[in-house]
Amino acid sequence: MAETYARRLEEPASLSETSVHEVEPMTNLPKNYGTGPGPITADGCAVDYYATLTPNGEPERIHGAIPPGASILELGAGTGRITHRLVELDHEVVAVDQSPEMLAHIVGVETVCSSIETLQLGRRFDLVLLMSFVIETADDQQRGAFLATCRRHVSDGGSVVLQRHPPEWYDAIEPIERRLDDGRTFRLRDLSRPAPDLLAATTEYTIGDRRWTHFFISKRLDDEQLEAALARADLVLAEFIDGDREWVRAIPRPL
Numbered sequence: 001m002a003e004t005y006a007r008r009l010e011e012p013a014s015l016s017e018t019s020v021h022e023v024e025p026m027t028n029l030p031k032n033y034g035t036g037p038g039p040i041t042a043d044g045c046a047v048d049y050y051a052t053l054t055p056n057g058e059p060e061r062i063h064g065a066i067p068p069g070a071s072i073l074e075l076g077a078g079t080g081r082i083t084h085r086l087v088e089l090d091h092e093v094v095a096v097d098q099s100p101e102m103l104a105h106i107v108g109v110e111t112v113c114s115s116i117e118t119l120q121l122g123r124r125f126d127l128v129l130l131m132s133f134v135i136e137t138a139d140d141q142q143r144g145a146f147l148a149t150c151r152r153h154v155s156d157g158g159s160v161v162l163q164r165h166p167p168e169w170y171d172a173i174e175p176i177e178r179r180l181d182d183g184r185t186f187r188l189r190d191l192s193r194p195a196p197d198l199l200a201a202t203t204e205y206t207i208g209d210r211r212w213t214h215f216f217i218s219k220r221l222d223d224e225q226l227e228a229a230l231a232r233a234d235l236v237l238a239e240f241i242d243g244d245r246e247w248v249r250a251i252p253r254p255l
């Protein structure tokens with residue numbers, strides 16, 4: 001199987017490690033964090049690891065859901081895994097991330113180093129894209145800020161596309177251990193459910209003798225919670241793209 005973006009869920013750190021880590025004051029939950037060689041982003045992603053990943057059909061799915069040539073604001077773009085292919089598909093993309101080390105991998109595209117929450121470009125786009133399950137932050141206030149940024153930057157008649165895990169995934173997910181054909185390994189371990197809608201886990205990736213871990217906490221967004229969060233940002237759920245309840249298209253609330 002070609003190397004793909006391994007979901008955060010397919011590879012975590014351990015809850016026991018979190019006891020020695022900083023506690024998020026707003027939510028009283030441990031913060032996401034990562035370990036391993038090279039730069040690690042504030043939310044725990046390993047830049048050198050993400051730089052090796054390739055798209056897995058996501059750009060084509062996004063492209064198919066928007067008009068040809070639509071302008072795109074990509075929030076949390078990372079190393080440009082999706083960005084570069086969207087450009088090949090004839091979209092003008094502005095890529096935003098808070099990690100300069102991630103953005104350094106993006107070439108030939110306008111990049112903006114900023115937190116998503118505080119972004120104020122003063123421009124609007126046909127599509128605002130927030131994928132990679134970033135919307136599932138356990139911090140409701142942060143989720144609200146993410147969606148407010150989406151709303152601020154989407155044009156009238158434009159769309160916001162989000163990627164979330166379908167709600168039932170939170171009940172079904174179990175530890176994973178995989179060895180890929182090229183010798184890489186991926187583990188999802190130390191799963192716990194600190195509250196009914198929360199999942200804490202650690203992903204662990206290896207490539208040769210390099211090993212990274214990523215501890216994260218995610219919050220389930222069922223359809224009702226999703227619609228309520230969108231409404232607070234003056235957005236409405238338009239559809240699940242391709243009938244898949246993972247990819248969500250929202251639009252500005254009609255006047």
Ligand SMILES: C[S@@+](CC[C@H](N)C(=O)[O-])C[C@H]1O[C@@H](n2cnc3c(N)ncnc32)[C@H](O)[C@@H]1O
Pocket residue numbers: 005041042043045050075076077078079080081082096097098099102114115116117131132134
């Ligand atoms: C899991 S990576 C995914 C990157 C890319 N979307 C992909 O699919 O390959 C998440 C990215 O979002 C960025 N990110 C997470 N939270 C952020 C925030 N609050 N503001 C800006 N960037 C953020 C991280 O720095 C990281 O590069």
